[in-house]
Amino acid sequence: MTANQLMIDVSGVEKAFTLHNQGGASFGVLDNASLQVQAGECVVLHGQSGAGKSTFLKALYANYSVDSGAIRLRDGEQMVDITSALPRRIIALRRQTLGYVSQFLRVIPRVSTLEVVMQPLLDLGVDAARCEAKAKDLLQRLNVPERLWSLAPGTFSGGEQQRVNIARGFIVDYPVLLLDEPTASLDATNRKVVVELIREAKARGAAIVGIFHDEDVREAVADRLVDIKAI
Amino acid sequence: MNNAVELLTSTSEWQDIAPLLSVRELNKFYAPGKGCGDINFDLYPGEVLGIVGESGSGKSTLLSCLSARLTPDSGQVLYNSEQFGEMDLYAGEESQRRVLMRSEWGIVHQHARDGLRMNVSAGANIGERLMAVGERHYGDIRAKAEEWLTAVEIDTGRIDDRPSQFSGGMQQRLQIARNLVTHPKLIFMDEPTGGLDVSVQAKLLDLLRNLVSRLGLSVIIVTHDLAVARLLAHRLIVMRRGAVVETGLTDQVLDDPQHPYTQLLVSSILQN
Amino acid sequence: MSAATAIGYNFAYLDEQSKRMIRRAILKGVAIPGYQVPFGGREMPLPHGWGTGGMQVTASVIGEADKLKVIDQGADDTTNAVSIRRFFAHTAGVETTELTAEATLIQTRHRIPERPLQADQILIYQVPIPEPLRFIEPRESETRKMHALSEYGAMQVKLYEDVARFGHIATSYDYPVMVNNRYMMDPSPIPKFDNPKMSMMPALQLFGAGFEKRIYAVPPFTQVESLDFDDHPFEVQSWEDACSICGSDHSFLDEVIIDDNGSKMFVCSDTDYCRERVTEGFVGEAPAQLETEQ
Ligand SMILES: Nc1ncnc2c1ncn2[C@@H]1O[C@H](COP(=O)(O)OP(=O)(O)O)[C@@H](O)[C@H]1O
Ligand SMILES: Nc1ncnc2c1ncn2[C@@H]1O[C@H](COP(=O)(O)OP(=O)(O)O)[C@@H](O)[C@H]1O
Ligand SMILES: [Mg+2]
Ligand SMILES: [Mg+2]
Ligand SMILES: [Zn+2]
Numbered sequence: 001m002t003a004n005q006l007m008i009d010v011s012g013v014e015k016a017f018t019l020h021n022q023g024g025a026s027f028g029v030l031d032n033a034s035l036q037v038q039a040g041e042c043v044v045l046h047g048q049s050g051a052g053k054s055t056f057l058k059a060l061y062a063n064y065s066v067d068s069g070a071i072r073l074r075d076g077e078q079m080v081d082i083t084s085a086l087p088r089r090i091i092a093l094r095r096q097t098l099g100y101v102s103q104f105l106r107v108i109p110r111v112s113t114l115e116v117v118m119q120p121l122l123d124l125g126v127d128a129a130r131c132e133a134k135a136k137d138l139l140q141r142l143n144v145p146e147r148l149w150s151l152a153p154g155t156f157s158g159g160e161q162q163r164v165n166i167a168r169g170f171i172v173d174y175p176v177l178l179l180d181e182p183t184a185s186l187d188a189t190n191r192k193v194v195v196e197l198i199r200e201a202k203a204r205g206a207a208i209v210g211i212f213h214d215e216d217v218r219e220a221v222a223d224r225l226v227d228i229k230a231i
Numbered sequence: 232m233n234n235a236v237e238l239l240t241s242t243s244e245w246q247d248i249a250p251l252l253s254v255r256e257l258n259k260f261y262a263p264g265k266g267c268g269d270i271n272f273d274l275y276p277g278e279v280l281g282i283v284g285e286s287g288s289g290k291s292t293l294l295s296c297l298s299a300r301l302t303p304d305s306g307q308v309l310y311n312s313e314q315f316g317e318m319d320l321y322a323g324e325e326s327q328r329r330v331l332m333r334s335e336w337g338i339v340h341q342h343a344r345d346g347l348r349m350n351v352s353a354g355a356n357i358g359e360r361l362m363a364v365g366e367r368h369y370g371d372i373r374a375k376a377e378e379w380l381t382a383v384e385i386d387t388g389r390i391d392d393r394p395s396q397f398s399g400g401m402q403q404r405l406q407i408a409r410n411l412v413t414h415p416k417l418i419f420m421d422e423p424t425g426g427l428d429v430s431v432q433a434k435l436l437d438l439l440r441n442l443v444s445r446l447g448l449s450v451i452i453v454t455h456d457l458a459v460a461r462l463l464a465h466r467l468i469v470m471r472r473g474a475v476v477e478t479g480l481t482d483q484v485l486d487d488p489q490h491p492y493t494q495l496l497v498s499s500i501l502q503n
Numbered sequence: 504m505s506a507a508t509a510i511g512y513n514f515a516y517l518d519e520q521s522k523r524m525i526r527r528a529i530l531k532g533v534a535i536p537g538y539q540v541p542f543g544g545r546e547m548p549l550p551h552g553w554g555t556g557g558m559q560v561t562a563s564v565i566g567e568a569d570k571l572k573v574i575d576q577g578a579d580d581t582t583n584a585v586s587i588r589r590f591f592a593h594t595a596g597v598e599t600t601e602l603t604a605e606a607t608l609i610q611t612r613h614r615i616p617e618r619p620l621q622a623d624q625i626l627i628y629q630v631p632i633p634e635p636l637r638f639i640e641p642r643e644s645e646t647r648k649m650h651a652l653s654e655y656g657a658m659q660v661k662l663y664e665d666v667a668r669f670g671h672i673a674t675s676y677d678y679p680v681m682v683n684n685r686y687m688m689d690p691s692p693i694p695k696f697d698n699p700k701m702s703m704m705p706a707l708q709l710f711g712a713g714f715e716k717r718i719y720a721v722p723p724f725t726q727v728e729s730l731d732f733d734d735h736p737f738e739v740q741s742w743e744d745a746c747s748i749c750g751s752d753h754s755f756l757d758e759v760i761i762d763d764n765g766s767k768m769f770v771c772s773d774t775d776y777c778r779e780r781v782t783e784g785f786v787g788e789a790p791a792q793l794e795t796e797q
Binding site for chain 2 (some may be wrong): 018019020021058062063064065087088090091108109110111123
């Protein structure tokens with residue numbers, strides 16, 4: 001990955017929600033949104049609660065569809081417009097290119113913490129021993145107690161779950177990383193760890209779009225602050 | 232690792248991969264509104280497609296049509312077979328369809344008794360598929376049966392027990408083992424977790440999830456349970472009264488549903 | 504019509520119309536070795552289970568010049584064998600015999616004679632359950648499809664279950680066979696000892712199931728293979744003992760209890776064969792002697 005390579009190219013994105021079962025109420029959230037992010041750059045979105053930050057991030061992950069506009073993401077030599085790509089194309093993109101740390105961990109019954117964290121790397125065909133080593137390293141850095149690693153995270157505290165979620169998001173060196181308030185329920189020590197992880201990702205050339213409530217995290221990682229309303 | 236991953240991650244040859252199964256203008260109605268119609272989609276190797284919708288929406292009818300068990304009124308199901316090449320299922324010979332069912336395909340029924348022989352041992356249930364494709368060495372058949380019992384977390388000490396002595400969850404896992412022993416490429420599942428206790432469901436789902444990704448299986452799974460769909464499926468088809476109302480990436484359909492019916496379906500389940 | 508037949512009956516009891524219909528079924532069976540041909544079964548003046556299927560076949564192929572032998576488990580003198588023999592003597596006026604060598608038609612229940620059959624003979628089996636796949640698949644529509652498409656993997660399940668349970672293929676009667684590499688066939692409840700005799704037999708073999716109204720056939724010189732596993736090959740029964748009467752060490756033996764103490768001896772199940780050997784001068788060792796010698 002070369003620096004200054006365009007990784008994310010959003011242009012003219014519109015997104016409205018229509019609630020068909022609530023009288024068909026419709027309201028726009030994204031209005032002609034555009035954003036470019038280069039390799040190695042971290043853009044932090046800000047705006048009031050409900051302004052559409054998460055919606056924008058979810059659109060970048062193709063978790064939400066958009067009504068118009070283009071969201072082009074770099075996949076090797078290609079720029080792929082995920083607003084029109086086939087589902088399997090998006091799944092492939094998510095496997096190797098596009099990382100996303102959601103606000104909440106989606107737990108799968110019976111699956112241990114270690115497995116939850118390893119899975120994305122395993123899915124890329126990396127051998128299990130290497131996946132496990134990397135997962136353990138991340139969990140250690142994020143201060144998830146070792147006694148929890150073999151347990152399913154369903155019963156963990158919010159902060160523990162979030163750290164598992166972060167470890168899972170950072171297990172693959174994704175070229176594009178989307179972070180939705182990963183530090184929201186973390187203490188200062190762990191916030192610092194996340195800051196380190198983000199800096200390391202930037203250093204290897206990842207393009208990052210994040211939402212952070214904490215002033216200190218934002219200061220530490222943001223190359224640019226972008227108001228969601230101005231996008 | 233497995234084929235699916237390679238297929239899904241190779242960026243250069245992206246356009247060149249042929250669909251495994253293609254459905255064209257498929258219709259099957261028992262009566263107006265009862266059945267399924269105007270169905271079109273492609274399934275690519277390694278994909279897990281979920282068919283969701285409320286009871287009676289035509290999911291099982293569609294699955295039966297796709298898996299060569301129910302002749303549609305019209306339309307085509309095209310399948311890219313290892314043995315027979317590109318084939319139009321219902322235009323071809325029944326013998327070929329039945330060969331597919333016991334070799335390249337697996338069919339996991341909602342009720343284990345529909346997919347198992349209840350009066351022969353677990354080992355024979357698994358072994359039958361092998362014998363059906365010509366395996367004639369008892370020792371090998373038995374060894375493979377044991378291997379697959381282990382894979383589905385059934386104690387090999389139960390190999391000579393009949394499925395009627397098994398719990399519902401075990402029966403379902405046995406059914407899966409019986410299907411997977413011939414290394415099928417494509418599995419059809421109809422409500423595989425239906426009728427099981429929640430804790431048993433979780434174990435089965437976990438098992439399915441692992442097998443599907445480890446073996447790089449292509450799967451079409453019918454379920455009315457959106458949590459099951461979210462866990463297993465890459466992509467969803469939402470059906471209502473026999474028609475497809477929405478399709479797309481699983482999490483997109485569930486998190487940002489567009490059609491009024493899908494919104495209703497999603498909002499009526501409890502969020503976790 | 505023969506003068507010797509009983510008044511009021513057509514030759515061999517069945518009317519000519521029925522015979523023609525059964526002969527058509529037989530011809531079809533011969534043309535498609537091992538394939539079960541449905542036919543419109545007729546009532547015979549014997550209850551089902553007494554070999555009415557075999558009797559209908561016999562009635563349809565028997566001619567005045569035929570010599571009929573009837574055996575039941577190898578013996579000519581059981582009630583069943585005797586009454587069937589009498590029936591045809593009465594209704595067709597044909598000669599009957601107990602000698603395998605002399606007979607042109609042999610109706611049998613549960614055995615094939617030890618003496619090899621010849622090209623000018625016909626062996627007619629009484630069949631209780633003609634469908635070999637029934638035990639694993641009760642649906643007739645499905646078994647028909649399985650035959651049509653040669654889907655016989657399920658049949659192997661029966662043998663698998665044997666080996667799993669007993670360590671070897673324990674099925675010893677009614678042992679499934681593959682005819683002419685095409686149709687899976689139930690050989691009727693003959694001992695598997697007799698299975699090899701079916702293969703490449705010079706005589707025509709006809710099978711009649713009266714209750715289920717099915718006829719099937721193995722034409723002369725047709726390959727008949729018994730199912731097995733590579734690591735558990737087909738084997739016939741064998742005995743440590745020889746026949747106490749004729750000393751045969753190569754025929755199918757029946758165990759006979761000879762006194763109240765439960766003493767037993769082994770004798771040929773094929774009574775004609777045993778008698779023939781005795782006529783030829785063979786002798787067995789009486790069981791009492793056998794015991795004192797040991
Ligand atoms: N799936 C959805 N369906 C309907 N409305 C939604 C959905 N997701 C978000 N919204 C609405 O879109 C608006 C923006 O939400 P969000 O993007 O979560 O804001 P932020 O992350 O900036 O707080 C809110 O009004 C929210 O209720
Ligand atoms: N064999 C059949 N004959 C007549 N109607 C049927 C038959 N099978 C299903 N149906 C009807 O077709 C509709 C769709 O059924 P089905 O495909 O089983 O739905 P689902 O699997 O989504 O519950 C239902 O109204 C059902 O009653
Ligand atoms: Mg938000
Ligand atoms: Mg159904
Ligand atoms: Zn003798």
